[in-house]
Amino acid sequence: MRDDTRQWIEADKRHAWHPFTPQDAWTDPAHEPLVIVRGEGPWLWDSEGRRYLDGNSSIWTNIHGHAHPSINAAIRDQLGRIAHSSYLGFAHPLAGELAEKLCSFFPAGTLERVFFSDDGSTAIEVAMKMSLQFRMQTGHAERRGFIAFADGYHGDTLGAASLGGVSRFFERFRGMGPEVGFVRSVEELETKDPAGINAVVIEPLIQGVNEMRPWPAGMLRALRAWCDRHGVLLILDEVMTGFGRTGTLFACQREGVIPDFLCVAKGLTGGYLPMAATLTTGRIYDAFRGPAENAFYYGHSFTANPLGCAAALASLSLFESERVLEKLPAKADHLAGLLSRLQADRDEVVDVRQCGLVAGIELRTGLGAEVCLKARDHGLLTRPIRDTLVLMPPLCVETEHLDLAVDAIRSAIRSLPPAAELR
Known part of the structure; x- marks a missing residue:
């Protein structure tokens, strides 16, 4: 870990209070939170230089991507x-x-x-x-x-x-x-x-x-x-x-x-x-x-x-x-196909729910947080709601970004330890 990353995390744990977050888990010395420092288009970078697809639009806010020149x-x-x-x-x-x-x-x-x-x-x-x-x-x-x-x-x-x-x-x-x-x-x-x-x-x-x-x-x-x-x-x-x-x-x-x-x-x-x-x-x-x-x-x-x-x-x-609304139906259809195949491929996926570019991928009980954490290793950043993974990327995503997101979830599920797979 870089020295500046460590300093930022230490200051945060000493003084900040995060929303919807059990504070003992957050301040646990073993917990190493991501420090987001940059964004461009649908991508985010942390302080260690790792790149992630912004899979939930930075808590459902970002529309056209980060650092858009016009905005x-x-x-x-x-x-x-x-x-x-x-x-x-x-x-x-x-x-x-x-x-x-x-x-x-x-x-x-x-x-x-x-x-x-x-x-x-x-x-x-x-x-x-x-x-x-x-x-x-x-x-x-x-x-x-x-x-x-x-x-x-x-x-x-x-x-x-x-x-x-x-x-x-x-x-x-x-x-x-x-x-x-x-x-x-x-x-x-x-x-x-x-x-x-x-x-x-x-x-x-x-x-x-x-x-x-x-x-x-x-x-x-x-x-x-x-x-x-x-x-x-x-x-x-x-x-x-x-x-x-x-x-x-x-x-x-x-x-x-x-x-x-x-x-x-x-x-x-x-x-x-x-x-x-x-x-x-x-x-x-x-x-x-x-x-x-x-x-x-x-x-x-x-x-x-x-x-x-x-x-x-x-x-x-x-x-x-940028004809945003005109381009959305094809993206939503592509995402629907990806999610359908994911559900067919993995028994851990209980249900998929979608409306436009808003999707919820429901996993078996107890898997949501684990899969989200492991998806980071495959370039996807998002958060679960209980055991439902939220996939709600910025509207500027292209089909290859959606491919990456769903592949990251599939790979994260595959990487679960055997005990988790059996739950």
Whole structure:
């Protein structure tokens, strides 16, 4: 190990606190974490000079690859002007331009307003608080309950966490946030009394932290119809699925559904900078007009950060100039073929689940973490959710990169010790 690598790791173990990480395991002297120092395209390099395919887009964020010249140039240009200015009582050119661009992806008269925040959790918090205040200001304050789907994940701030269905993450905080009921299907939702329900929240097309589990075709349309019949607001969490992951720019476009709130983050800036947006309708916005007490008193110091806006606009323009969406179906089909053969070849693979370039490879119990670690030896970097390996590369990957990723998983499984293979 190089001296600088050792120094970085020692400082980290002495002072840093990593998310979703048992700290005793992290700080164990035998544990040697990777120190990522560089990226280019779909590749990452660690401090020891080893190269890896970024198999989960740096926690589901990167879209066009690392160090993309166009996004780099946009950030540098904006940095030469101003890095940040307040969005409270002021405006700046790129924020209005980005808001207009985001709204342009939806039919006129639908999603017309954009509220910027910092990350996926805050995008959800905005939708939750905005929907509750909307009810208060339209004479329906009694409609304060939320419905979420079992095993879903919507962030870690207290309001967003109350919607979470993964017990390991959220059970200890039950009852500390808003009123939330949980269902597993639209059919179960039909049994609920809608009278006090404010909004339903869902990850459209596929649940992420629930081991990459797709919803049945047509489910989202059925959910929109139920909400319309009962006057319930629909909040779509597209923090993971947005910006091309499922094959369309937004997952809801696959079923022609327009929500009352659309929450995006992660890929909004191409995975470069922390930034989020909550899109909503003119009907919601109009309820906040009028006297000062109707205003939405919520915000963040870095709302509409100019560097983030510059990165986001550059990222969105790449979807057109590089024909990203046009190229995705062939890549998704190629990945589907690779995963099908992997499942047929290896008994350790229990199931494969895919939606666009989002895939989950479920392994036999106890193998997930081991296979991920061994895949590093074959040039693939990703993380498991329990025993499901996530394969969600940047959209810039080519078929040979997908070949490498699946071959790395196959080789990692083959390299398991006999005791692991028998589990």
